Amino acid sequence: MTGVVHEPSSALVARLVEEGALVPDDRLTEAFRRVDRGVFVPAFALHEETPQGARYRLLSAEDPDQREEWACHVYADETLTIEIAGEPVTDALPGGRGTGRWTSSSTMPSLMARMLHQLDLGGDPRVLEVGVGSGYNAAILCEVLGSDRVTSIDISPRLVSDAARRLSALGYTPVVAEYDGHKGFPDRAPYDRIVSTTAFTHVPPEWITQAAPGGSILVNIAGGTGGAMLGLRVRDDHTAQGRFLPQWAGFMPARSSVPRQRVSVDDAGERSTTTLNPALVRGEPAMAFLAQLATTDADTVVRTADTGADFLFMEGADGAWAEIDMDADEGRYPVVQGGPRRLWTRVEEAHRWWVANGQPGWSAYGVTVTPGDQHVWFGSAESDQRWPLPLP
Numbered sequence: 001m002t003g004v005v006h007e008p009s010s011a012l013v014a015r016l017v018e019e020g021a022l023v024p025d026d027r028l029t030e031a032f033r034r035v036d037r038g039v040f041v042p043a044f045a046l047h048e049e050t051p052q053g054a055r056y057r058l059l060s061a062e063d064p065d066q067r068e069e070w071a072c073h074v075y076a077d078e079t080l081t082i083e084i085a086g087e088p089v090t091d092a093l094p095g096g097r098g099t100g101r102w103t104s105s106s107t108m109p110s111l112m113a114r115m116l117h118q119l120d121l122g123g124d125p126r127v128l129e130v131g132v133g134s135g136y137n138a139a140i141l142c143e144v145l146g147s148d149r150v151t152s153i154d155i156s157p158r159l160v161s162d163a164a165r166r167l168s169a170l171g172y173t174p175v176v177a178e179y180d181g182h183k184g185f186p187d188r189a190p191y192d193r194i195v196s197t198t199a200f201t202h203v204p205p206e207w208i209t210q211a212a213p214g215g216s217i218l219v220n221i222a223g224g225t226g227g228a229m230l231g232l233r234v235r236d237d238h239t240a241q242g243r244f245l246p247q248w249a250g251f252m253p254a255r256s257s258v259p260r261q262r263v264s265v266d267d268a269g270e271r272s273t274t275t276l277n278p279a280l281v282r283g284e285p286a287m288a289f290l291a292q293l294a295t296t297d298a299d300t301v302v303r304t305a306d307t308g309a310d311f312l313f314m315e316g317a318d319g320a321w322a323e324i325d326m327d328a329d330e331g332r333y334p335v336v337q338g339g340p341r342r343l344w345t346r347v348e349e350a351h352r353w354w355v356a357n358g359q360p361g362w363s364a365y366g367v368t369v370t371p372g373d374q375h376v377w378f379g380s381a382e383s384d385q386r387w388p389l390p391l392p
Contacts, residue, residue, distance in 0.1 A: 008074075009032065009035065012076070013029060016032065016110055021077075021109075021113040022113050023117075028116055030143075031140045032109065035140055038075070039166055039169070041080055042061045043058060043060040043061065043062070044059055044070075044073070044082050044106065045082075045092075046081075055098075056092075056102075057097055058093040078108060080105055080106045081105050082133065084102050085101055104134075104156065104159055105252070106136055107133065111249055115249070116140065118218060119195050120193070121144050124146070125191075126149050126193070127150055127195065128152075129151065129152040129153070129196075130194065130254075131154055131181060131196055131254070132154040132163045133197060134166075135152070135166050139172055141174070142172040148174075151177070151185055152174055153185050155178065156255075157178045163176055175187075180256055181204070182200070182392075184210040185210070186206070189209075190210060192211075192215045194215070194217045195218045196251070196254070197251055198220070198251050199227060199250065201253075201389065202221070203221070203230075208234055208369060209238055214234065215234045216231065216233055217232040217234065218232075220250060222250060222292070223292045223296075223297060223298065224298060225281065225298050225314070226281075226290070226291060228244040228248055228249075231245055241366065243365070244362045244363050244367075246363040263318055265319030265321065265339040269336040269338030270338065274332065274335050275333075276351055278325075279312075279326060282312070286359065286360070288300075289365075291350060291351075293387035295316060295343050295346050298314045298315060298316045299315050300312065301313050309327060310325075311325050312324040314343045316339065319339040320342070321338050322335065322342070323335070323337075353385075357378075364378060365377065374389040374391060375387060
């Protein structure tokens with residue numbers, strides 16, 4: 001193999017083995033020990049959430065005064081921000097501090113390890129990775145499988161060029177290309193495994209046609225309210241089926257060369273009250289998952305009114321919207337809803353169903369994908385309880 005054992009990486013591996021994310025003495029564990037994460041994350045941004053949004057502080061290995069603090073984070077089990085508003089952190093934060101929306105990160109190593117175990121690299125499969133990020137995960141794949149069996153794509157040209165350069169410097173030569181992940185990468189198909197480190201609202205149909213029969217797909221299916229990790233097995237007839245995994249994980253939404261269109265609706269809305277605490281949609285992942293299914297495409301955020309009071313805001317692509325106060329008045333929360341759908345009403349109905357069925361977690365659900373339809377089902381694929389996934 002290409003890499004050599006790296007001491008800080010060995011310390012990280014020891015912690016991952018202790019936590020159960022890695023298995024002692026197998027080849028994936030050895031790959032994590034040989035690949036130096038620091039090469040792929042020479043700089044990152046620490047952040048804190050403020051009422052004005054995320055505020056960042058740059059840490060770089062090239063700054064002698066920051067080197068020790070940089071290493072403490074790089075060789076820890078942490079997710080690290082490497083891109084803000086589509087720019088590398090060193091460009092986005094020229095003064096060392098700033099604000100913005102993070103658009104790429106180096107995934108927490110324990111999550112990487114668990115995903116690669118779930119993907120099953122036995123038999124040396126051909127792998128398509130959607131979302132190259134820093135290139136660290138691609139390096140792990142190359143170390144296990146050999147570079148010729150690894151393809152990694154990303155829509156960000158700078159991420160692609162930086163990752164390819166760092167991979168090459170360590171002797172890894174996978175195909176790394178700038179490409180919209182929604183389209184897969186037909187040039188190297190078929191693939192035995194497709195794994196995504198970005199979130200999608202649905203399973204891109206091109207992935208199914210580019211996967212070899214019997215191949216598997218691992219992807220975060222999520223929207224702006226909730227989601228979970230899905231494992232699929234692809235069939236000979238270009239359909240696929242599988243279940244959401246018990247362990248939750250979430251990733252940044254996939255960017256696309258075709259931006260998502262949204263409609264704005266400006267009306268006064270209908271006023272009502274609810275006994276359902278809106279904090280449940282934000283604080284209980286299983287309910288957030290179900291709320292996403294019930295509202296199909298809604299984004300959900302907490303906002304602050306001019307009065308200083310917080311409220312939950314939901315918005316659909318068709319202009320449907322809802323505002324729910326976070327503070328109750330005699331046990332009831334004020335609600336205002338507008339647009340072509342009543343989003344909060346759908347959440348309330350979903351919550352009643354969820355309670356009546358024993359408050360199941362997301363692993364009780366699965367997905368069936370056919371050329372013309374994708375839907376989530378509860379319990380079994382034959383269930384009448386199902387929700388559509390929003391296809392383009």
